[in-house]
Amino acid sequence: MNLIALPAFEDNYLWLxxxxxxxxxxxxxxATVVNQALSxxxxxxxxxxITHHHPDHTGGLMALQKQHGCPAYxxxxxxxxxxxxxxxxxxxxxxLGHTFEVFxxxxxxxxxxxxxxxxxxxxxxxxxxxxxxxxxGGCGRLFEGTAAQMLASLDKLATLPDATRVACAxxxxxxxxxxxxxxxxxxxxxxxxxxxxxxxxxAGQPTLPSTIGVERQINPxxxxxxxxxxxxxxxxxxxxxxxxxxxxxxxxxKNRFK
Ligand SMILES: [Zn+2]
Numbered sequence: 001m002n003l004i005a006l007p008a009f010e011d012n013y014l015w016l017x018x019x020x021x022x023x024x025x026x027x028x029x030x031a032t033v034v035n036q037a038l039s040x041x042x043x044x045x046x047x048x049x050i051t052h053h054h055p056d057h058t059g060g061l062m063a064l065q066k067q068h069g070c071p072a073y074x075x076x077x078x079x080x081x082x083x084x085x086x087x088x089x090x091x092x093x094x095x096l097g098h099t100f101e102v103f104x105x106x107x108x109x110x111x112x113x114x115x116x117x118x119x120x121x122x123x124x125x126x127x128x129x130x131x132x133x134x135x136x137g138g139c140g141r142l143f144e145g146t147a148a149q150m151l152a153s154l155d156k157l158a159t160l161p162d163a164t165r166v167a168c169a170x171x172x173x174x175x176x177x178x179x180x181x182x183x184x185x186x187x188x189x190x191x192x193x194x195x196x197x198x199x200x201x202x203a204g205q206p207t208l209p210s211t212i213g214v215e216r217q218i219n220p221x222x223x224x225x226x227x228x229x230x231x232x233x234x235x236x237x238x239x240x241x242x243x244x245x246x247x248x249x250x251x252x253x254k255n256r257f258k
Contacts, residue, residue, distance in 0.1 A: 107150025
């Protein structure tokens with residue numbers, strides 16, 4: 001299978017997963033971008049996966065369904081217009097002959113879900129479509145959920161195999177990494193990863209997909225219990241409280257970070 005990032009809007013990626021001339025699209029915020037790619041690559045759209053209700057993830061859903069007549073899948077607990085098969089934690093969806101597991105990952109929105117494909121029999125690495133929950137070097141803003149929910153969601157994703165490709169929905173990596181460096185100035189893996197991502201962006205390439213193994217080494221939101229992160233948090237707050245409170249302090253620091 002082939003994974004293709006389609007740039008859309010300012011900094012979104014709409015993900016196409018293809019097998020021979022068949023394709024699925026994840027979070028099609030813009031139908032035109034998807035249709036242009038389908039024609040250019042001579043692909044037939046077989047399914048649409050949605051992670052959460054925000055318009056930059058769902059804006060093309062109705063038009064694509066109407067044009068291509070394909071099934072669409074999305075979260076059980078979010079209001080999204082369209083004919084969706086609704087999914088929640090523990091359910092599965094089979095597309096392109098492969099079965100994705102569904103996780104509830106609330107935090108960015110209340111009903112956000114993620115799709116996980118374990119390693120395929122063809123030897124391809126596992127693949128995660130996580131929308132706006134986990135970004136490379138960062139995580140989504142808490143628009144509807146709590147810090148405790150987001151921490152639990154990220155903890156769930158952090159247990160996936162290191163080789164898991166992380167196909168998140170925004171190219172926020174370099175700005176996330178500037179914050180990560182402020183949190184962990186002595187993290188050598190982070191320094192190397194910043195150089196790697198700068199080279200990719202200079203060449204006009206996406207920094208995504210990342211991997212869970214990389215994120216566990218460099219992403220402060222997967223590392224909020226590390227002593228290096230705790231030390232930095234204590235430089236901005238007199239006390240940290242429990243894990244969820246420490247995570248909330250980290251998220252608020254990022255919100256203010258320029
Ligand atoms: Zn969103």
